[in-house]
Amino acid sequence: VYRLHGRYHEMAPNVVPMDYTRDPDVKLPMQLIINMPELKENPFKERIVESFSEDGEGSLSFNDFVDMFSVLSEMAPRELKAIYAFKIYDFNTDNFICKADLEKTLNKLTREELTAEEITLVCEKVIEEADMDGDGKLGFADFENMISKAPDFLRYYFKKN
Amino acid sequence: DGSDDNEEGSAVENEETAKGTGQKRPSPRTRRAHARGRDRHGDEEDEDDEDGTRRPGHRKHRNRRRGRAAGNETSDSDMEPTKSRKNQANQKSKEDDEKEADEKGGKSGKANQQKKLKKAQEQIEMHQTAITKRSLSGSCHCKLFRAESHSDSESEEEPITEEELAKLKEEVEEKKKLIATLRNKPWKMKKKLSVLKEAQLFVEKFEGALGKGKGKKFYAYKVMMTKKWMKFQRDFENFKTACIPWEMKIKEIESHFGSSVASYFIFLRWMYGINMILFGLTFGLVMVPEALMGKPYGSLPRKTVPRAEEATAMNFATLWDFSGFAQYSVLFYGYYNNQRTIGWLKFRMPLSYFLVGVGSIGYSFMIVTRTMAKNANDDGGGDDTSFNFSWKMFTSWDYLIGNPETADNKFASITTSFKEAIVEEQESRKEENIHLTRFLRVLANFLALCTLAGSGYLIFFVVRRSQQFALEGLENYGWWERNEVNTVMSLLGMFCPTLFDVISSLENYHPRIALRWQLGRIFALFLGNLYTFIIALMDEINLKARYLLSFNKLEEEKIVKYNMTIWEASLYNGTIPENSTAPPIQVDPADVPRGPCWETMVGQEFVRLTVSDMMTTYITILIGDFLRAVFVRFFNYCWCWDLEYGFPSYSEFDISGNVLGLIFNQGMIWMGSFYAPCLPAINVFRLHTSMYLQCWAVMCCNVPQERVFKASRSNNFYMAMLLFILFLSTLPAVYTIVSIPPSFDCGPFSGKTRMFEVISETLEHDFPSWFGKVFGYASNPGLILPFILLMVLSIYYLNATSKSYKEANLELKKKLQSVRIEN
Numbered sequence: 001v002y003r004l005h006g007r008y009h010e011m012a013p014n015v016v017p018m019d020y021t022r023d024p025d026v027k028l029p030m031q032l033i034i035n036m037p038e039l040k041e042n043p044f045k046e047r048i049v050e051s052f053s054e055d056g057e058g059s060l061s062f063n064d065f066v067d068m069f070s071v072l073s074e075m076a077p078r079e080l081k082a083i084y085a086f087k088i089y090d091f092n093t094d095n096f097i098c099k100a101d102l103e104k105t106l107n108k109l110t111r112e113e114l115t116a117e118e119i120t121l122v123c124e125k126v127i128e129e130a131d132m133d134g135d136g137k138l139g140f141a142d143f144e145n146m147i148s149k150a151p152d153f154l155r156y157y158f159k160k161n
Numbered sequence: 162d163g164s165d166d167n168e169e170g171s172a173v174e175n176e177e178t179a180k181g182t183g184q185k186r187p188s189p190r191t192r193r194a195h196a197r198g199r200d201r202h203g204d205e206e207d208e209d210d211e212d213g214t215r216r217p218g219h220r221k222h223r224n225r226r227r228g229r230a231a232g233n234e235t236s237d238s239d240m241e242p243t244k245s246r247k248n249q250a251n252q253k254s255k256e257d258d259e260k261e262a263d264e265k266g267g268k269s270g271k272a273n274q275q276k277k278l279k280k281a282q283e284q285i286e287m288h289q290t291a292i293t294k295r296s297l298s299g300s301c302h303c304k305l306f307r308a309e310s311h312s313d314s315e316s317e318e319e320p321i322t323e324e325e326l327a328k329l330k331e332e333v334e335e336k337k338k339l340i341a342t343l344r345n346k347p348w349k350m351k352k353k354l355s356v357l358k359e360a361q362l363f364v365e366k367f368e369g370a371l372g373k374g375k376g377k378k379f380y381a382y383k384v385m386m387t388k389k390w391m392k393f394q395r396d397f398e399n400f401k402t403a404c405i406p407w408e409m410k411i412k413e414i415e416s417h418f419g420s421s422v423a424s425y426f427i428f429l430r431w432m433y434g435i436n437m438i439l440f441g442l443t444f445g446l447v448m449v450p451e452a453l454m455g456k457p458y459g460s461l462p463r464k465t466v467p468r469a470e471e472a473t474a475m476n477f478a479t480l481w482d483f484s485g486f487a488q489y490s491v492l493f494y495g496y497y498n499n500q501r502t503i504g505w506l507k508f509r510m511p512l513s514y515f516l517v518g519v520g521s522i523g524y525s526f527m528i529v530t531r532t533m534a535k536n537a538n539d540d541g542g543g544d545d546t547s548f549n550f551s552w553k554m555f556t557s558w559d560y561l562i563g564n565p566e567t568a569d570n571k572f573a574s575i576t577t578s579f580k581e582a583i584v585e586e587q588e589s590r591k592e593e594n595i596h597l598t599r600f601l602r603v604l605a606n607f608l609a610l611c612t613l614a615g616s617g618y619l620i621f622f623v624v625r626r627s628q629q630f631a632l633e634g635l636e637n638y639g640w641w642e643r644n645e646v647n648t649v650m651s652l653l654g655m656f657c658p659t660l661f662d663v664i665s666s667l668e669n670y671h672p673r674i675a676l677r678w679q680l681g682r683i684f685a686l687f688l689g690n691l692y693t694f695i696i697a698l699m700d701e702i703n704l705k706a707r708y709l710l711s712f713n714k715l716e717e718e719k720i721v722k723y724n725m726t727i728w729e730a731s732l733y734n735g736t737i738p739e740n741s742t743a744p745p746i747q748v749d750p751a752d753v754p755r756g757p758c759w760e761t762m763v764g765q766e767f768v769r770l771t772v773s774d775m776m777t778t779y780i781t782i783l784i785g786d787f788l789r790a791v792f793v794r795f796f797n798y799c800w801c802w803d804l805e806y807g808f809p810s811y812s813e814f815d816i817s818g819n820v821l822g823l824i825f826n827q828g829m830i831w832m833g834s835f836y837a838p839c840l841p842a843i844n845v846f847r848l849h850t851s852m853y854l855q856c857w858a859v860m861c862c863n864v865p866q867e868r869v870f871k872a873s874r875s876n877n878f879y880m881a882m883l884l885f886i887l888f889l890s891t892l893p894a895v896y897t898i899v900s901i902p903p904s905f906d907c908g909p910f911s912g913k914t915r916m917f918e919v920i921s922e923t924l925e926h927d928f929p930s931w932f933g934k935v936f937g938y939a940s941n942p943g944l945i946l947p948f949i950l951l952m953v954l955s956i957y958y959l960n961a962t963s964k965s966y967k968e969a970n971l972e973l974k975k976k977l978q979s980v981r982i983e984n
Contacts, residue, residue, distance in 0.1 A: 041568035043558065063354075089555065105554060110576040118583055125550040146551050 008065050011036070027059035043108040044088055051087035078148070086143045098137040099123050336360040406430065410856050418814065422859065425816050426852070428879065432823060433848045435528060439521050439834065440841040446517050447838045448491045454504025455497070463758075463907045464489060464496055483765050483772075492768075492839035495761035495907035501922070509927075511909035511919045518835040518898075522891050525831060529887060533880045553579060598669060605667040609682050612660055616653045617689045623649045624697030647773035650690055655781065658683050658818055680817055684882060687825045688889070694770075695832075695893055698763060758907040760836045767833025768840060774826060775847045782858050786812050790862035811864045819855075820879055828886040835894045 011032050030049050039045040052068040053060050060068065071084050087093075091101045102123040106114065114122070130138055130146040138146075340360050343353055402408075407430060415423035459465050466474045466489050479485035483492075490496055503510050557575050627646050641648075661682045665675050790811055797805060805811065826844070834840040898917055903910040910916045924933045938944065 041565055043572075085555065102554065106579075109554065109558060109572070110579060111572050113572075113576040114579060118579070121583060122550055122554070122579060126554055129549070130551045143555075147555065 005062065007036075008062055027055075027061045028065075029059050030057070033060055033065075043111075044105075047088045047091065051084060079144075082144050082147050083140075085147065086140050089143075096135075096137040096139055097143060099127065102126055333364050336364045340364070406433075407852060407856075414856065414859060418859065418863075422814050422816060425814075425819055426856070428820060429823060429848065429852055429855075431532075432827060433845070433852065435525065436827075436830070436841055436845045436848055438524065439830075440845045442517050442521055442524075443834065443838040443841050446513050450503065450508045450513065451491050451497055451510060454506065454508055455500075455510065456503075458489070461498060463498070463911075481772075483768050488761060488765065492837060493761045493764045494836045494838075494909075495758045495904075497907075497909040499909050499911045499913075501926075509923065512923050514838075514909045515916065515919050517838075518894070521834060521841075522831065522887075522894070525887055526884075529880060529884050533877060533884065536877045536880060601667045601669065605664050608664050608667075609661060612657060612664075613682070613685055613689055616657060616686060617693045619653070620646075620650060620690055620693040621697055624694065624701070628697075628701050644769075644773065646694070647770055650694065650770070651773060651777035653690060654687065654822070655777070657686050661686075680821070680878070683818070683821055687821065688886075691825065691828065692889075698766060699893075758904045760904060760908055764833060764837030764840075767829055768837050768843065771826065771829055771833070771840065771843055771847070774822075774829075775851075778822065778851070779854060782854060786858050786862040811862065814859050814863045821882075824879065824883050824886055827883065828890045831887060831890040832893055835898075 008028070011028060030046065030053075033039065033049050034045040039048065042048065048068065049060060050057075052064045052071075054064055071080055086097070089101060089105055090097050091104045092098070103119055106119055106122055127136065127138070130142050132142045132145060133139065337360075340357060343357050343360075407426070411423055411426050411430070414426060456464065466486060470485065473479050474485035476485065480487050487493075488495070497510060497514060499511060501511065502508060553575075558571070623646050627642070630642050630645075658679075661679055665679055668675065668678070670678065793805055793811060797803070826847075830840050830844045899915065902914050903916050905911050910919060913919065913922075924936055
């Protein structure tokens with residue numbers, strides 16, 4: 001945790017205090033955080049930061065920061081990662097991954113290299129594959145069900161310290 | 162009363178959760194509960210005559226006057242890092258009491274709650290109201306309050322009954338469980354921290370309390386020891402993680418190249434671990450005892466360089482070739498003496514040699530199988546394409562990538578993979594010209610077979626030629642002839658895979674299937690080469706014997722022995738001694754004529770092969786990767802076409818080639834380490850340097866692959882190959898142990914008819930007689946055959962059950978699918 005605090009501190013040395021006994025109310029804005037080397041190349045970096053931020057705006061206090069890294073670390077259990085992954089992919093934060101969310105995800109993943117009809121095709125396939133309750137969008141249960149069977153899920157969500 | 166308690170308890174819980182999530186409004190129910198509590202307490206105040214009750218009453222009123230403040234404060238103070246220990250200590254007892262009330266209220270109200278419990282509950286409830294009303298400026302009151310509560314709770318210590326004890330225990334257990342599973346809850350950090358602290362304090366206080374009246378000291382001691390032990394374990398885990406060698410390097414590579422390239426290095430590291438252990442075994446139990454306690458160099462004929470070779474024994478060329486002094490040392494089989502025990506420790510050298518050989522093979526089997534089983538578990542259900550697109554969408558991004566170039570590649574590969582999947586989905590089967598495809602595939606396989614056969618024959622031919630050279634004396638030939646075999650094998654290993662690559666372009670398979678074919682062919686190539694090599698070696702051993710006489714080896718040995726006695730006689734000036742009463746003449750061991758020693762020769766061949774393989778790999782890396790990169794980088798300015806995009810461009814890291822190379826190298830080690838105990842040591846050195854060299858080369862000269870390869874499923878494929886190679890490597894050694902008599906003039910088994918006789922000899926001499934009898938009975942075929950039969954039956958049974966499980970699995974999956982479709 002001390003290392004994380006060091007990282008947090010060095011992102012904005014004049015704002016972040018070294019001493020947390022008085023529990024200061026310090027939040028770092030999103031711009032600083034998404035420039036961290038671990039997150040820089042990630043297409044979902046804004047979503048990651050937003051889903052861990054308390055105020056939903058993307059500013060992270062130190063607790064949120066620690067939260068984020070603990071979920072992304074190797075020690076976090078699968079269910080926890082699934083919960084946060086769902087939050088990350090849910091762009092409009094309505095607790096469902098609807099078609100628009102899927103389209104946004106796909107665009108971020110492929111940097112908009114696919115044509116519009118390809119995008120629609122893929123999104124439809126995804127909903128067809130994973131939607132269990134037939135409401136046309138993915139609820140958390142659907143997502144978890146699908147993710148728990150994926151062999152690669154855990155590997156790609158690990159993070160070094 | 163019970164229902165009251167219930168309500169109060171749940172109200173208390175409500176308040177808890179309200180506090181935790183930082184909300185500020187206590188519910189109306191809480192207020193009602195407070196009121197009721199107050200009334201009840203008022204009643205009890207009259208009934209009880211203990212001192213302590215007065216103060217809570219006062220306190221309660223005082224607190225109520227303080228006005229309600231933000232509920233957040235508790236969590237805030239709870240959340241402080243451990244720097245504020247003083248606060249915590251004071252808080253402790255208060256919050257323990259809270260927790261107690263919480264839990265007690267949480268359980269369904271039991272009828273047999275005693276007065277004291279109720280009192281404690283009310284006290285706690287009051288503490289809670291105090292907390293919810295605490296203002297920022299009131300911290301000093303709080304301290305005072307805490308001090309009071311502390312002393313207050315102390316006065317509460319009275320014997321608790323059995324049921325209460327049991328309930329307490331339950332609650333403590335529940336708290337512990339909560340602490341253990343806290344990680345999994347998707348709460349905010351603040352809430353987690355507050356809940357955790359409270360639970361911990363509760364557990365701490367009441368674990369101590371539970372011991373009351375029951376050997377409390379011992380219980381507290383036990384608890385403390387458990388905690389210390391857990392802390393120690395945690396520290397040890399941290400230490401272990403920090404100790405993993407090369408972890409940082411591998412993580413760096415992972416971020417640049419993705420997880421598949423890193424998996425090669427992880428495999429390399431794992432191999433290094435195995436080799437270290439093999440090295441430890443051979444070094445510690447075979448080489449060191451012989452070096453320390455065996456007869457020194459020069460004392461025995463087998464330990465001395467023969468006079469004829471002495472002149473060149475120290476040359477670098479000879480040493481590099483592992484003859485000369487290197488041959489007559491602990492590094493090779495021939496040096497070891499067949500004395501049953503050596504040194505003052507009575508160390509049984511031959512037995513140890515044999516057991517280390519067998520033990521290293523056994524250990525390797527065990528660890529490879531265990532890793533395979535672990536990988537199989539991790540892989541889970543295996544091939545399931547029911548969520549193809551969803552997985553592509555949600556799990557294809559590698560969160561470990563931290564490098565823009567790799568990220569670009571990853572984006573491109575994801576796009577390609579989507580496009581591929583779309584194309585597959587859209588198109589129905591391409592029925593066009595299935596005959597042409599089939600013909601091409603058959604042709605390709607035919608060509609591949611030809612290549613394999615060709616390479617096998619080439620090796621055989623070359624080994625035969627080298628035998629001829631050896632017979633005619635190696636001094637007449639230059640470097641090429643001397644190292645022909647090794648160079649040819651290495652070159653074949655370099656060029657044939659590329660040839661296979663070209664051939665596979667004829668076949669037009671799906672890339673994953675094409676890769677499997679490719680790996681299979683390379684595997685067959687290496688295997689064929691290795692086995693041809695061994696067969697040629699075996700041939701050579703027999704041929705040597707046959708060349709010298711035309712009988713079998715025993716005859717040759719007889720003749721050599723006879724020659725030796727005659728030679729001894731010649732020292733006595735022509736008279737053949739009929740008895741050995743004459744004093745033994747001091748003959749310099751270097752002058753004694755030596756018999757052939759095929760084990761050392763075999764060991765030498767393996768060592769030479771390993772060394773040349775190592776050299777080839779390093780040179781390939783330096784030339785193929787490094788020089789190429791330098792060339793492309795610097796000559797790009799003055800070249801007609803763009804070197805970086807066209808040919809030759811920077812090289813990619815060839816994962817499969819490298820992994821296969823590693824596996825085959827290990828196979829050679831396993832085969833040769835029985836004859837040359839130095840092989841694991843050489844391999845450790847080789848792997849160590851290889852790790853650094855390849856890490857550097859990858860970061861410096863290679864570019865990330867275009868098609869980012871999926872690492873997870875191939876892991877078991879490589880393990881399976883390793884297991885197969887291990888099995889094949891042990892076959893020759895086992896064959897020689899069991900059926901070829903050891904050389905009579907060298908090694909720890911000289912003089913015996915078979916190598917494994919050392920075991921029976923040990924049983925006779927060193928174990929009590931009944932042991933030998935038991936062993937005799939156990940090795941009776943009448944016992945072994947039923948045992949084998951039993952094992953076969955159990956394998957069959959396990960196979961059948963696993964099949965039935967798989968079928969049940971499939972059925973369930975189908976059911977799931979049909980349910981899904983229905984919806």
